[in-house]
Amino acid sequence: MGTARMGKDPKSSVLNRWNQLHEVPNVFVTDGSCMASSSWQNPSLTYMALTARACNYAVDQMKKQNL
């Protein structure tokens, strides 16, 4: 986990809150590399939730002609 972490600041993180690359908005990363911390929990359910959330956002942005 963690090697393309999410964060608020493009200077210290790779992905934004929608799992988009800060610098390349039509590329999304929704596997374990997005994790900003590991927690103790098995993470797979969180990957599923983040993926579904990011897909919903991506299609919404495509409809608005933003992607």
Added chain:
Amino acid sequence: MNLNLKAADQNTYDAIVIGTGISGGWAAKELCEKGLKTLVLERGRMVKHLEDYPTMNLKPWEIKYGDRLTPREIKEDYPVQSQTEYAVLQSTKHFFVKDSEHPYNQVKPFTWTRGYHVGGRSLTWARWSFRLSDIDLEANAREGIGVDWPLRYHDLEPWYDYVESYIGVSGRKDGLKQLPDGKFLPPWEMNCIEQHLEQKIAENYSDRILTLGRTSNITQSVGGRSKCMARNLCRRGCPYGAYFSSNAVTLPVAEATGNMTLRPHSIVHSIIYDKDKKKATGVRIVDAESNETIEYYAKIIFCCASTLGTTSILMNSVSDAFPNGLGNSSGELGHNLMDHHFRIGANGIYDGFADQYYKGRRPTGVIVPRFQNIDKKTTRKDYLRGFSNYGGGSREGFWRSGEEAAFAFGEDFKQSLVTPGPWNFNFNAFGECLPNHDNKVYLDHENTDKWGQPILSIDMKFRENELAMRPEMMSSSAEMLEGCRF
């Protein structure tokens, strides 16, 4: 010219998904259901639900070598992944890559478990399904570690509801703030020794409980999949589709939309970036069978190739605009690698309940969810974050008698073969790992794999905070069992 345009057109989709594991399967389902023509790329071979599970119905006596890897296989093919002990077996080895065919550099020892095939590790995962809480999502900001998560539990909650309801997660509602409850199917049952331990822990402690695991093994039929039959042979692929895998759940749904093109044997080399449009335009792949290089194009790209798979692809996607990897102006790509730390706990034998047994092979266990650093009362001076104690109780069986049988004769021998042994209970604690910039991976361009791709170097170790919590991971496990007269 026309021919090239036609070729480009044929290779153009609305979306590309890289990987077919837990994340990739979900991305494929969601994007296809929303009407996007989606190319789904998988670096390994095809694995179809049911028809490509060759060992799912084999009896123990039909599997060679007592289901264990041979010393030669361990030495030649699985020297790293065999260290997981439980996962790579004769009956499951076709769902794990051979270490020998997919080399990487262990700058420090790092056990990398991989399954390169359609479905990826969704076929062999442990199936425990837990939500993160705000205690987890706020911790970095609160403690000044790494970077703050850019979201909170309320952002994730509807999506946890959505995916849990869809896949089916069995569990008990415990009302813990460190482990939010979900949309659960009925929980599995505890056996008598676990009930006993649950009761004693409730009497002996005010800061913790023992509860059932939350697992994607379904206790009721969900979406046309039958309920789990408690065979506990999940990693062979399930004939009932009774636990979540991409193969059983998400990919068939994506396929049924008619919008998915699934392409196995497609190793993604890099993502193509257009600096004028400031967008990615597609991906470049190497066909694993023909070694041909092919480009595919799409409006959006979802990277779901696993932590280290996706990271390798992004690092290999270099251009004038991004000489250090795609989207890596921060310099954080490849850094802050985290893994859970475990393999520490306690085991106890219980003298009693000799007249009780259990039915079936429950495919999950019980757990004492994290009880450290939850609030002021539970704050530890020696470490941040915490761990949970995973466990399970059972009666020792034939193998015990088998060992004893070496010294037994006649009536005693026969009796020992048909009598279950004493109850035992095993705790294995599972701990959080802090992000650290110095835990990193990078590409080794001097050494390439058989497809000419640079191999990965992994330089990661557990540090002060992880090591500081390990003594208590063991002592708390032992103490809970001793307090229960084990």
